[in-house]
Amino acid sequence: VAGSPSEECCSQHSSFLPSAQKLIEIKQRKKLLIAGTEQFNETSPKKGIAFLQEHKVLKSSTDPDEVAVFLRENFHLNKKMIGEYLGDKRNEAILKAFVQSFHFAGVKIHHALRVFLESFRLPGEAQIISRIVEHFSEHWLSKSQESGLGELFEDRDAVFILSYAVILLNVDQHNPQNKKPMTVEQFIRNQKLLNGKKDFDAEMLKEIYKDIRENEIIMPDEHEGRHKDDYEWKMLLRRSLAPEGRYLHVENNEFDHDLFLLAWGPTVATLSVVFEGALDDTVLQKTVNGFKSCASVSAHYGLSDVFDNLVITLCKFTNLAAASEAGENVPLSFGGNAKAQLAATTLFTLAHQHGNILREGWKNLLDCLLHIFKAKLLPDELVKADDFLDPSGFVSIVPEEVPPSQRTDSSIFSTFFSWTSATSGSESNSSRLASSPEDREAQQKAIECIRDCHPEALFAESTFLMKDSLVELVKALKFASRGPDAHQSLGTQYDEEAAVFNLELLLRVVLRNRDRIDLLWINVEEHLSRIVLQAQTPSFLVQRSVIGLLRIAIRLLWREDMTHKLLKSLSFFLDMKLDVLLSVSCHIVAGLNELLQSNASHVKANEDWLVLFALVESCGAGIEPNEVNLEQNFVENIKAGEEEEKMPLFLWKAEAMKLGEASLTSLGRSCETMALLAREVNCLTGENFPACIHVVRTLAEASCYGLESKRKRESKQSEIKERKTELESRRGRGGFSSR
Numbered sequence: 001v002a003g004s005p006s007e008e009c010c011s012q013h014s015s016f017l018p019s020a021q022k023l024i025e026i027k028q029r030k031k032l033l034i035a036g037t038e039q040f041n042e043t044s045p046k047k048g049i050a051f052l053q054e055h056k057v058l059k060s061s062t063d064p065d066e067v068a069v070f071l072r073e074n075f076h077l078n079k080k081m082i083g084e085y086l087g088d089k090r091n092e093a094i095l096k097a098f099v100q101s102f103h104f105a106g107v108k109i110h111h112a113l114r115v116f117l118e119s120f121r122l123p124g125e126a127q128i129i130s131r132i133v134e135h136f137s138e139h140w141l142s143k144s145q146e147s148g149l150g151e152l153f154e155d156r157d158a159v160f161i162l163s164y165a166v167i168l169l170n171v172d173q174h175n176p177q178n179k180k181p182m183t184v185e186q187f188i189r190n191q192k193l194l195n196g197k198k199d200f201d202a203e204m205l206k207e208i209y210k211d212i213r214e215n216e217i218i219m220p221d222e223h224e225g226r227h228k229d230d231y232e233w234k235m236l237l238r239r240s241l242a243p244e245g246r247y248l249h250v251e252n253n254e255f256d257h258d259l260f261l262l263a264w265g266p267t268v269a270t271l272s273v274v275f276e277g278a279l280d281d282t283v284l285q286k287t288v289n290g291f292k293s294c295a296s297v298s299a300h301y302g303l304s305d306v307f308d309n310l311v312i313t314l315c316k317f318t319n320l321a322a323a324s325e326a327g328e329n330v331p332l333s334f335g336g337n338a339k340a341q342l343a344a345t346t347l348f349t350l351a352h353q354h355g356n357i358l359r360e361g362w363k364n365l366l367d368c369l370l371h372i373f374k375a376k377l378l379p380d381e382l383v384k385a386d387d388f389l390d391p392s393g394f395v396s397i398v399p400e401e402v403p404p405s406q407r408t409d410s411s412i413f414s415t416f417f418s419w420t421s422a423t424s425g426s427e428s429n430s431s432r433l434a435s436s437p438e439d440r441e442a443q444q445k446a447i448e449c450i451r452d453c454h455p456e457a458l459f460a461e462s463t464f465l466m467k468d469s470l471v472e473l474v475k476a477l478k479f480a481s482r483g484p485d486a487h488q489s490l491g492t493q494y495d496e497e498a499a500v501f502n503l504e505l506l507l508r509v510v511l512r513n514r515d516r517i518d519l520l521w522i523n524v525e526e527h528l529s530r531i532v533l534q535a536q537t538p539s540f541l542v543q544r545s546v547i548g549l550l551r552i553a554i555r556l557l558w559r560e561d562m563t564h565k566l567l568k569s570l571s572f573f574l575d576m577k578l579d580v581l582l583s584v585s586c587h588i589v590a591g592l593n594e595l596l597q598s599n600a601s602h603v604k605a606n607e608d609w610l611v612l613f614a615l616v617e618s619c620g621a622g623i624e625p626n627e628v629n630l631e632q633n634f635v636e637n638i639k640a641g642e643e644e645e646k647m648p649l650f651l652w653k654a655e656a657m658k659l660g661e662a663s664l665t666s667l668g669r670s671c672e673t674m675a676l677l678a679r680e681v682n683c684l685t686g687e688n689f690p691a692c693i694h695v696v697r698t699l700a701e702a703s704c705y706g707l708e709s710k711r712k713r714e715s716k717q718s719e720i721k722e723r724k725t726e727l728e729s730r731r732g733r734g735g736f737s738s739r
Helices: 005-014 020-042 045-054 064-073 079-087 089-100 109-117 126-144 156-174 184-190 202-214 225-241 256-277 281-301 304-317 320-325 330-335 338-357 361-374 412-420 437-453 456-460 467-480 484-490 496-512 514-534 540-556 560-575 578-583 585-602 606-621 634-640 664-679 689-732
Strands: 384-386 394-396
Touching (some): 045 064, 079 126, 089 126, 109 126, 109 202, 184 202, 256 304, 281 304, 281 338, 320 330, 330 338, 330 361, 338 437, 361 496, 384 540, 467 496, 467 514, 540 578, 578 585, 585 664, 606 689
């Protein structure tokens, strides 16, 4: 209000406003002061003070008065270390200056002693205690003469004796091991004739006894409960009277950044406590608004660590991880918890608005998404993945929950089937049958909450993320989609369901950021190649990695700067174990077919064609790749007219050829691919034509071998069936004895 005392105060104080440079200097000085305090407490007081003198926080030549102020006003110093420092005989001048910094005029001796002893911890040696109390007594007596309190004492020795007696009385009255503390009469009797061979004033002794008995002199480090609150309030009042306690009114936002850095930690902690305990909707909404305000300010100043902290806090309040670890039904638990839903809504709202400054928080956000995925609450878009074989072009990555009674086949192929045949859709996938209308309502609320959070937009809109945030997102997805070998080396548990989910998110992000592929390609290629090359057995993760590399190649092969890089990445398939390669051969050939249909004209280099032909031949005919370099002299030998029997087979070892081991589907698709290339005459050149002919011949041999094998198998199966029918017929006519 204009003209109010507060406005006048603020205006007056604003005249003392330091410049920005001065504030930076003050802040730097505080950092040095904190570092010196840590050395004082943890190493030694001498080294702490030397550090401050070296950095010119204290004068290079020790000034007892300056050091005394440092010991008194720095509330972060260890009180025990202060006592040891003051008790050192070499610091006698500092001890004297420290004692004289107390204003004891008009303060009764026991009150003065209480204030004095709260500023440090008395050492344990009697000689040191005696020297400290002696300095206190002398100073108190000199300050108490004017107020008349000193007239109660005959000399300085009397003050010393009574001060020592008060210390002993405090121990006597509050030592739990002392079963019989002294009475007031005993205390008075103990001080008889000690005041210059006279008695102390009895009323004064009774007052001292009563005060010590009712209020123990407690060291600050030992304060608890009310004593702690009283001490901290007293220290806060003292600091408010110091120069740094002056409030400065600033008209502009010049110092908002620094103020926010100081305030955000306590603010978020306070909001978290209130949110966790609040039951009223109004209070909850106010805390959410507080979280959003902190997020907006942190985004404005680009404070990623602050925003990450907010994301981590809100992830905790969703209770998704806690419910999952506790074995609860996550859809029911989440759907029945309005506070968890509010936290999730706030979390995704902030991520959508300020994803550009998200860094380490991506990991926690992805963990939340994983729990939502496992609870089968995600929308269709995030549980469907591109596929080359399914007629719809998509498969669900949600594994089907097969009842134990129906699980008859534990082979890897049945595992594939359980993944690929799972139904998609958040509503159908969350249908662990609810036992009551309340449960069904909770499930529906959970589905609607996640739907309204739009988690799919996080990845669809990753195109707009700034470089640093995008890199951190990819880094987090790589870490979460590691293969079993990486987990084994780290001693952690491997979860293929989680790895596949995060891998699909990674591929989604990469394909959304095709224009920035140069930023991501090296890390993504290295990650996918590690998965396929380290695989010892077929798995769904390997299958999705292979399809992922092919999807990226299909989308980006048109770029001249990426053509060779992409086809080089596909050559990693040739280094896979044969059984792993054959398990995904249908997908590879189907992907190559789609790639060549749209991008064959962009493949120029002969070495790139060799990679494509090698993949078609290996997957179609079931041939194990040779370990030799792809740059062989096959073409040169063909041109020289040498006989094929004398040449090294193109890319394969002759003894390793196993024609026909690939499925007929792979073989058929390989033949379709070669037929496609035959029609695309512009793709065939004098350099790659001999290799093309060789592949056609290999596929032809594989076709003959495969068809012959198929006929033999069918003939054998037919013979077995006929014999079985005949045996059953004879058994029915009684043609067999019991034997």
